[in-house]
Structures are given as structure tokens and as C-alpha cells.
Amino acid sequence: MKTRRLNLWALFWAAAGLLYFFLPMYGTLDFSLRMKKGVLSLLAYQVVLSDPQFLASFRYSALMGVITVIVSTIIFLPTIYWIYLRLIKIRPVIEIITILPFIIPVIVYVFGLIRTFGRPPLQLTLTPFKTDILITAGYVVLSMPYMYRAIDVGMRSIDVRTLTEAAQSLGAGWHQILLKVIVPNLRIAILSGALITFALVMGELILGDFLVRPALGPYMVQVGRDRAYEPAALAMLSYGLTWLCLGLIQLVSKGGTSQQQLTGR
């Protein structure tokens, strides 16, 4: 009897949680479909998708996302590998460092960036290209907690040291070990980190806004200020993109538990 009551409570809270989450989303979806008076239509979506500024900002953020993923992987993968191999004692310190982006507000971080790199000797805000370097570095820092943790979990699931030594005893050098042994066994971890990082860059507002770059986040805010239905359509597109990334993570993770050895486990 007690179990049954517990189950009902669990159902109640699950339903309440789902309503809390989906009701506003349903409201947004419904609103985004009412641009044409009296009928449900995809007009708001058509308007958004045909706006050249949307496409430009989407392209820009997607490109920045891809570059951020590449730079993050190049920085974090060898670093975490080396920590596991030689500096395991400093792992707790690194863990604390990697959560700093959660503790320091992004706005504070952006002002720090602007104050440091907005004037000589390290001025990076004079040209769009240099500002893009700065914004990418910013994205790398903001995505650090996700990328670090994703790779860290992957590293924990394999015996990094023994695999490295086994490869060394067979004649492999460091880059061969990393590329042929470690990376293939961390494929899912890297993919997970990459997709979360990409989603984060696509939705990021403050860096793009304050560094005055044509990113998707500032564009969405701008549209929100000027128009009614399009922001709702944009919000739904943004949700869709994030869910696509999460779905892909689920998909590749599922593959990993099969006999195909995607995870190498």
C-alpha cells in the first residue's frame, strides 16, 4: 500500500515537473504559429528563416562553435591525458579551476576580457578577425566545465596508464598513442563534449553582444525587442537545435554499448 502511495506521489511530481517545463514551451510554440490572424501558420518561421541577418548570424555562430570545439579538444584532450598519466595528484586542483566559469559571472569575465585585450599591448579588438580570436578564446573558457568533464569521464572509464605503456612497449610514440589508442577510446566522450560546447556557443549572448560580433544570441535579443512572433519562432528553433545536439549525444552513446565498441568498452 505504501509503495502504491509512493508511486502516485512520484507520478504526481513527474507530471508537475513536465507541465512546468512543457507548458511555457507549448505557449511559445502556440504563439509562434499565430502570426497570421485567426489561423495557425508557419509564417513567423518563414520570416525568420528568410531574414539574411538570421542566416548570417547563424552561420557565424555555427562557425565559431566548430572552431571552439576544435580548439577545446586540442587543448583539453592532451592536458587531461597528461594529468591522468603523470600528474594525477593535481586533478582536484584542475577540477576546481574548470568550474570557475560557473562561479564567475559571464559579464564580469567579458569586462575582464575587454579591459585586458581592448588596449595595448595585447589589443585584440581592432579588427573583426582579432576579435573573433578573442571571442573564440572566451567560448573555450565558458565551455571548459563541459568539455573537461566529458573527457574526464571518458578517461576514467579506460586504464589510460596501462594502455599507454602497452602501446609504448610496442614501439608507439606519444602522438601515435594519442591518435591510435586514446582518442578512439574516447570518441563518445569527445563527441558529447563537442556537442554540448557547440550548443552553448550557438546560444551564447553576452560575449557576442559586448564584443559586437554578429552572433546568433545578440540577433535573437534584437529581434525580441523589435518584433512579436518571430522571437517565439526563434526560441523554438533554438530549442530544436539544442535538442538535436542532445539527441545526437544519446544516439552515439547508445552505439557505444553495442558490440560495435564505439566507446571501446
Next chain:
Amino acid sequence: MAFLELHHVSKSFQGSVAVEDFNLNADLGEFVSFLGPSGCGKTTTLRMIAGFEIPTAGTITLDRQDLTFVPPNKRNVGMVFQSYALFPNMVVSDNIGFGLEIAGKQKSQIAKRVAEMLTLIHLEDFGSRYPNQLSGGQQQRVALARALAIQPQVLLLDEPLSALDAKIRLELRQEIRRIQQQLGITTIYVTHDQEEALSLSDRVVVMSEGKIEQIGMPSEIYNYPKTEFVAKFVGQINLLPVEMVDREKGLVKVGEQLVHAGQTLDKVNGHQVRLAVRPEELNPGFRENANNLTGKVEAITYLGSIVRLRVEIEGHSVSLDMFNERKLQLPNVGSPLSITFPVDACWLL
């Protein structure tokens, strides 16, 4: 000059000594085991030969080449790990061919060598399986094949059978020896299992607290242990405190009972002396021209093929092993028992 030489090798980790003044000469094709308890420095020594640790002092030479500071990937030394360490993302064939691929061999050469190795380990049909589709014993065989595929000058095995169950361990032990003899490869084998070391090796190095206690053939190590540690660590031993009676004749007393120690006592002056005798050398009964002791049966333990009697003699517990024959007549616990052993079966430590 020996094929593999470790000359006064030592290793310290932040001031604590792991291996101290280790000297070993292993000949080409020899099978040498490092035997000792956990933390005795056997794996550290093996890792220094592999190149994963750099000695604090001393030199390691292989076929007259100084390897002391050569990185592990330049040594041509094959290694088999306790945890197999197969690459989980590669199928068996790719695992075995990994070293050859790294060496830049042609695909046809790799395929030929992989097939040879699979035949050697009797896993011809398993080339396309992933490591997680194999049993522990099969995985360790693949690890062995992978280490041998590169035709290393020395094969190093770090407790390769520890993670396997008893039956598989026995099978694989014979398999390792067969392959080693077939290929004639110099092999260093690390184990804490005395039975493994004694049954596999040409020579055994017994280690304790970073130092070599004794190097010798298995029969030497078992029958003529040089130190109390070796006597105790390899096999079962009875150690009885004795009093000297006649130094020249080698007579000692266990409590009130006389024993002929089979050696003069000149060498054991100045320290506590103990009589050492293996349980299997003791027999119930009385014999002329042998050592005889009397005591009381304390316990009887069945150990499968043998039965172990614990006999209390002059306040000390002595173990006696008997073959577990079907018609074996056993004394009752608490009953008096005479035991006998030849003079040359015991020695003083």
C-alpha cells in the same frame, strides 16, 4: 657476457627505496622469475627493464647495448600486463598487428605475422573479435601474442595470470612455457605465486624489501633456501627454536629431545638458531638412524591430495604432510605421536 644484465640497479621513489643493488645476468632463452610478496620491488625492477621507470643507480644492458636511459618505445622489449591492456577499440588481429603497424611493416607482412601468432596461441578463429568478446584467458593469450608479434629481444610478464581463475591459470601457465621454449625467447616473469615461479622458471629470483634474497634454480630455492625469508616464503616450513648441545657433532635440543642437525654449528655462532624442516620430510613413526621427536596431535586438515597434521612438540607447533591415500590411517586429535625425519632433511637457520 650475459644477454640481459642488471648491474647494481637501484630505484627510489621520493626517498623510499623500492629496489636496492639488484644484480642479475640472464642468458639468451632463459626463463627467470622474480618472486616475492607485494611491495618487494619485483614489478619496479621489471618496469625498469621495460623502460617505464628509470633506475636511480646502476645500468641495464641488453645484448651489450646499454638500455638504462633508452625510452620504452625504442627498446624492443615485449610486455604482458596483469590487466591484459588490450586496446578495446581494436579487434584481436589489429591488437596483435599494432606493433608491426607502428614499425611501418607492409600490410601483407602484418597479416602473415598476425596469422602466425593466432596459430601460436590457438585462437585462429578469433581474429575479428573485440577484446570484450573474449574470456580472460583468451585476452591474456592475445596480449601474449601481441607482445611476441614484434619479435622482441626480451619478453616481460607482469603477473599475467593473477586475474584468472585457478584452472585457466594452470592451463595458461603451461601455454606460456611452451611458447617461450618454442621461440627460445629470454623471459622475465613477475609473480607472487611460488608454484608458478617454481614450475615455469629456469631460475628464480626471490626478493624481499627491494633486495635479492636468493637467486637459483627452483630446486635450489626450495631445497636449499639461504635465508629464513626464502625458507618461509617458498613452500611450507617448520622452524623450531633449538639449544646447542654439541657444536662439532651438530647436535641440538628441541626442548628436551635431541636432534642431529646434519651440519657442524660453527657457522651459526652468535645468533638465535632454529631448526628448519619441510612438512613433507616428516613421517609418523620411529626410525633408527634418523631424527625422532614425540608430541601430541593438535589438528588434522584435509587439503585434497595431502593431509596436514599439526603436532605439538615441546610447546611448538609442527606441520606434517601425508599423501591422502584412501586407506590412510590417521591418528586421533589429542593422541601422542612420534615423528621421524632423515638427518639430511633438516638444516639450521
